[in-house]
């Protein structure tokens with residue numbers, strides 16, 4: 001979330017990668033540049049910090065320039081699979097096999113953002129049908145960017161046993177329910193964010209309190225000082241690409 005979030009990633013990612021022996025990092029990109037969207041410059045900055053693939057949310061198209069990267073097979077950033085006509089997924093080529101990933105937007109947050117989405121369950125089915133004979137794909141990671149907890153939980157059960165992981169986000173607040181579902185899929189309702197800790201999801205608290213008290217429309221001002229948080233999940237796959245475990249990483253300082 002914003003430049004504070006980039007700083008938090010800069011200060012923590014290398015240590016986390018080393019500690020958990022991480023091979024591949026995926027990160028949500030929709031709130032990077034001044035809290036909305038991601039510029040091409042910030043894409044390369046985060047990539048250079050060790051992020052291999054970037055997922056999407058309701059603000060992902062804020063900087064139009066990013067569309068050229070989303071449209072290209074060479075850049076590991078996805079748009080929303082259930083919105084628009086862009087590529088629905090990306091394939092990350094790794095030494096341990098190809099990993100397919102995509103982002104779905106929940107229909108509640110879509111409606112709030114004025115984005116007409118297609119049904120995420122049906123789009124997930126379409127993608128899985130499309131790639132079912134591609135044996136080079138060894139793992140599938142689904143990012144679900146949604147608002148209702150019921151949506152965020154149920155999509156995990158819907159895809160359970162068909163993909164390696166369904167990772168929820170958009171709340172910026174991590175949930176304490178990371179687990180392997182009965183069919184073997186790793187799931188968390190919300191992974192949380194990287195950025196300011198003492199804030200309203202990265203925005204200065206007093207801005208939000210004033211807005212709530214007065215009802216006035218005001219601009220978000222990001223919190224760039226104070227305590228930080230780094231939230232993630234670590235997912236381990238065995239040699240057969242089955243999920244060994246999912247664990248939350250929640251650092252503060």
Ligand SMILES: [Fe+2]
Nearest residue numbers: 057058059170
């Ligand atoms: Fe969002």
